[in-house]
Amino acid sequence: MIAAAESAKSLDGEGDMAIAAASSFVGDANGNDNDGDDDDAENDANGKMGAEDGGDDVSNAKGQSGDACNNNYNNDYNADGRFDHTSRKVVVHNILKYIRHKELQKLVASWLVGHESKNIKIVATKKPPKDNWVKVTLSEESMVNTFIELINTGGEGGKAMLNGRGKPLFAKRADEMFVNGGDRRECGDSGDGQKRKERHPDGNDGGENGGERDTRNTKRFKSSPEIRILSSDEVRDAITPLWKMTYPQQLDSKMKEMVNKCAKTIVKEIKGKFKILEREAKRGQRNKNSIQLYDWLNQLRAIEIDQPIPSPLKYEYRNKCEFTIGYRLVSDDRGEREDNTLIPTTTGGEKDTVDAELTMRDGVTKEGDDGEDEKVAADDLNITTNPHTSIAMSSLSTSTSNAEFRKVPAAGFLAQGWNGGIYPPHPLQNMPDWSCGIADIFNEFLPTSSIPPYDSKAHRGVWRTVTVRCSLRTRECMVIVLHAPATGGAGARDDGSDDYTRTFDAEKVRLVGMLTKGAIPTPKRDFPEGHCNDTYTADISGAATPSSATGMNKSGSEEEKVEDNNNNDGGIRVTSIYFQEYDGLSLPTPDHPVQHIYGKKYIEEKLGKCTFQISPGAFFQTNTDGAEVLYSIIVERIREVTSDPQRTLLLDVCCGTGTIGLTCLKEGVVGALVGVDIAEPAIADARINAKRNGFHDAEKAEESGVVTTTRFVASAAEKVMPEVMRDISSGGVRGMSTTTPVIVAVVDPARDGLHGIVVRTLRANEKIQRLIYVSCNPVGTLTRDAAMLCGPPTKKYPGRPFKPTRSQPVDMFPMTKHCEMVMTFDRMSKEEYEKYQA
Numbered sequence: 001m002i003a004a005a006e007s008a009k010s011l012d013g014e015g016d017m018a019i020a021a022a023s024s025f026v027g028d029a030n031g032n033d034n035d036g037d038d039d040d041a042e043n044d045a046n047g048k049m050g051a052e053d054g055g056d057d058v059s060n061a062k063g064q065s066g067d068a069c070n071n072n073y074n075n076d077y078n079a080d081g082r083f084d085h086t087s088r089k090v091v092v093h094n095i096l097k098y099i100r101h102k103e104l105q106k107l108v109a110s111w112l113v114g115h116e117s118k119n120i121k122i123v124a125t126k127k128p129p130k131d132n133w134v135k136v137t138l139s140e141e142s143m144v145n146t147f148i149e150l151i152n153t154g155g156e157g158g159k160a161m162l163n164g165r166g167k168p169l170f171a172k173r174a175d176e177m178f179v180n181g182g183d184r185r186e187c188g189d190s191g192d193g194q195k196r197k198e199r200h201p202d203g204n205d206g207g208e209n210g211g212e213r214d215t216r217n218t219k220r221f222k223s224s225p226e227i228r229i230l231s232s233d234e235v236r237d238a239i240t241p242l243w244k245m246t247y248p249q250q251l252d253s254k255m256k257e258m259v260n261k262c263a264k265t266i267v268k269e270i271k272g273k274f275k276i277l278e279r280e281a282k283r284g285q286r287n288k289n290s291i292q293l294y295d296w297l298n299q300l301r302a303i304e305i306d307q308p309i310p311s312p313l314k315y316e317y318r319n320k321c322e323f324t325i326g327y328r329l330v331s332d333d334r335g336e337r338e339d340n341t342l343i344p345t346t347t348g349g350e351k352d353t354v355d356a357e358l359t360m361r362d363g364v365t366k367e368g369d370d371g372e373d374e375k376v377a378a379d380d381l382n383i384t385t386n387p388h389t390s391i392a393m394s395s396l397s398t399s400t401s402n403a404e405f406r407k408v409p410a411a412g413f414l415a416q417g418w419n420g421g422i423y424p425p426h427p428l429q430n431m432p433d434w435s436c437g438i439a440d441i442f443n444e445f446l447p448t449s450s451i452p453p454y455d456s457k458a459h460r461g462v463w464r465t466v467t468v469r470c471s472l473r474t475r476e477c478m479v480i481v482l483h484a485p486a487t488g489g490a491g492a493r494d495d496g497s498d499d500y501t502r503t504f505d506a507e508k509v510r511l512v513g514m515l516t517k518g519a520i521p522t523p524k525r526d527f528p529e530g531h532c533n534d535t536y537t538a539d540i541s542g543a544a545t546p547s548s549a550t551g552m553n554k555s556g557s558e559e560e561k562v563e564d565n566n567n568n569d570g571g572i573r574v575t576s577i578y579f580q581e582y583d584g585l586s587l588p589t590p591d592h593p594v595q596h597i598y599g600k601k602y603i604e605e606k607l608g609k610c611t612f613q614i615s616p617g618a619f620f621q622t623n624t625d626g627a628e629v630l631y632s633i634i635v636e637r638i639r640e641v642t643s644d645p646q647r648t649l650l651l652d653v654c655c656g657t658g659t660i661g662l663t664c665l666k667e668g669v670v671g672a673l674v675g676v677d678i679a680e681p682a683i684a685d686a687r688i689n690a691k692r693n694g695f696h697d698a699e700k701a702e703e704s705g706v707v708t709t710t711r712f713v714a715s716a717a718e719k720v721m722p723e724v725m726r727d728i729s730s731g732g733v734r735g736m737s738t739t740t741p742v743i744v745a746v747v748d749p750a751r752d753g754l755h756g757i758v759v760r761t762l763r764a765n766e767k768i769q770r771l772i773y774v775s776c777n778p779v780g781t782l783t784r785d786a787a788m789l790c791g792p793p794t795k796k797y798p799g800r801p802f803k804p805t806r807s808q809p810v811d812m813f814p815m816t817k818h819c820e821m822v823m824t825f826d827r828m829s830k831e832e833y834e835k836y837q838a
């Protein structure tokens with residue numbers, strides 16, 4: 001979130017040009033929102049809730065075209081204390097770089113013409129002078145999805161709207177672009193600077209690839225006058241920015257961040273809410289001193305942060321990597337570039353790469369001065385045939401002010417935005433060998449494929465991304481290849497020149513053959529000196545013993561552990577392959593259909609005392625060893641408050657494949673479990689995982705009459721939570737043995753945090769005494785949600801407040817800035833609460 005805030009700042013920075021809102025817009029010309037800062041309190045004071053309130057109850061939310069997303073996130077403060085309205089902002093790409101002020105206003109206004117019934121109101125627009133995107137602020141977050149859909153599909157024939165020169169526009173939520181760069185359901189550090197589905201601060205999902213999404217995203221939006229090939233150190237800087245620090249230094253910097261940007265911000269935000277009430281009282285909108293500032297907020301360390309618990313593995317810890325497919329730039333000046341910037345190959349050298357160089361058969365897109373792509377005709381290419389590989393080669397180069405490059409189809413990371421090309425994962429210290437081995441296979445396949453990578457600017461081409469997930473404990477590996485339709489993508493030319501239908505199936509077969517012909521090849525890595533030479537042993541006194549619950553912590557040196565993890569003696573093989581066709585302009589949701597092509601339909605992972613099945617669309621923590629530590633902390637926090645586990649029910653919100661809840665059941669700290677997750681594949685896995693680990697699921701139990709201990713619900717938490725809570729409160733959950741449970745809640749949302757309705761439901765239900773919030777965005781959305789949970793009661797957020805009682809960072813993403821936080825909230829006692837009421 002810090003990086004997200006920085007990215008957002010770069011948008012709002014000096015170089016940006018605020019565009020006066022067209023007359024049909026509301027708001028001002030500076031991009032300031034007119035709806036004021038005090039929505040929450042003002043609405044309360046007026047005794048009515050505006051649309052931003054998210055509705056008083058779920059039926060309201062449901063009533064909104066089935067979308068419960070009209071939340072109140074508009075009232076978020078940035079880490080720097082400013083209001084952040086990012087959740088109402090959309091970035092529309094492919095705007096002409098040098099469009100005139102008035103023309104832009106006209107263009108923006110034209111998007112809404114004929115679509116008045118959609119009730120979209122644009123409050124402000126901002127476009128940096130030399131970039132090809134515009135940031136649009138809508139008056140309510142509930143309009144965001146409709147607006148995005150309108151831009152992406154509201155043009156002729158259901159295609160994207162056009163930019164005035166016939167190029168399709170595409171729109172994305174601003175908070176995805178700057179926080180995750182992708183699907184906001186996911187969590188984490190994507191590590192690759194690319195938009196990602198599963199966003200976990202690890203570089204692939206939320207840092208899905210274990211990298212620094214934020215830096216890269218920032219770079220993507222900066223106009224880069226000069227393109228050059230980054231050195232391996234620079235790639236590491238972009239994706240794993242803490243790599244030069246010792247591990248104690250990394251932990252130290254994360255600790256400071258947690259104190260300054262998480263703990264202090266929460267206190268500041270809660271105090272801010274009291275101030276709003278004070279102002280309202282002065283205006284006569286509320287009884288004077290109806291609630292007084294809590295004492296704990298005035299303590300020196302109002303929220304004490306424990307020392308971060310280190311990741312058991314500091315190197316090569318990722319179990320999932322996501323590669324973008326595009327073009328890498330290869331310097332023409334090869335003789336002088338004997339550094340490590342070219343893809344190391346499994347056969348050990350540049351030669352194969354050189355042999356395999358080719359450019360596209362039908363042309364190359366090259367960015368012209370005005371930011372529009374010029375199509376270079378195939379005739380202009382000097383096509384030759386490579387005698388070794390019999391592939392078409394071209395001498396056409398992309399030139400910049402002082403360098404010339406060839407473009408070679410490749411899979412890897414965008415370390416400096418699309419224009420900078422693809423970089424292989426080999427130099428990145430958080431990437432395990434198997435992931436680079438898979439990248440090598442793709443980097444052998446793609447240059448020899450008759451089908452080109454997808455061009456995300458023109459929306460043409462086919463190969464899009466590769467997701468690889470591997471369990472080193474079960475030695476299973478799944479590959480998911482995302483591709484546009486073989487007919488050539490949303491921006492395919494009408495003349496059929498982008499249609500690859502004839503060769504697509506054969507290419508799929510060839511790729512599957514390459515992926516499965518043997519064990520994943522051992523790559524030639526490109527590590528800096530001292531890799532794995534880390535003898536650090538953490539002093540975690542005062543913190544919970546990481547693996548006391550699961551007993552899974554491996555002993556041995558870092559080198560041994562990594563060696564052990566990478567040991568490919570038995571030969572890790574690809575055990576499962578999926579293809580996923582996607583014609584959209586951003587990324588598919590977890591529920592988007594997949595095509596099973598090869599092997600098993602899922603992979604299995606062992607974690608603690610459980611075994612979990614993971615399907616393609618399901619989230620799973622990307623650092624397995626780190627997840628065990630994380631879960632053991634949760635188990636300990638629950639154990640502290642459960643004297644009778646059999647009567648304790650765990651509410652696992654955003655449960656994924658059921659990992660947290662099932663671990664707690666297995667550890668015997670709770671007797672029953674209700675899990676909620678929006679992703680159907682994850683819930684399908686969770687139900688199977690319950691059975692696989694010896695527990696009964698409510699769905700089946702209802703038919704068979706078996707007493708059950710688990711129930712998993714596939715739904716957005718904001719839609720179903722009030723109903724689930726009502727169920728639990730009115731005598732237990734259908735099909736479950738526990739009828740009067742003590743309830744403990746664990747929430748583990750994606751980077752965008754909890755929906756307002758979920759926060760409100762948890763807060764209003766005083767049966768929940770302890771709430772454990774697991775956050776992959778502790779300096780962002782956790783601070784917002786914590787303030788809602790702990791602030792003074794309002795109409796929107798009624799109920800006795802929670803109080804943060806323990807804050808335990810867990811480092812799941814070494815070398816990146818990301819850190820997971822387990823924050824424990826306990827309900828304020830009645831006696832204490834009464835003290836503050838006037």
Ligand SMILES: C[S@@+](CC[C@H](N)C(=O)[O-])C[C@H]1O[C@@H](n2cnc3c(N)ncnc32)[C@H](O)[C@@H]1O
Binds near residue numbers: 186187660755776
């Ligand atoms: C960080 S993952 C945590 C998953 C799980 N607790 C674990 O440790 O593996 C976040 C999860 O939130 C889910 N999610 C995202 N938005 C949601 C929503 N609105 N309602 C319920 N679940 C949601 C995602 O599908 C994902 O599984």
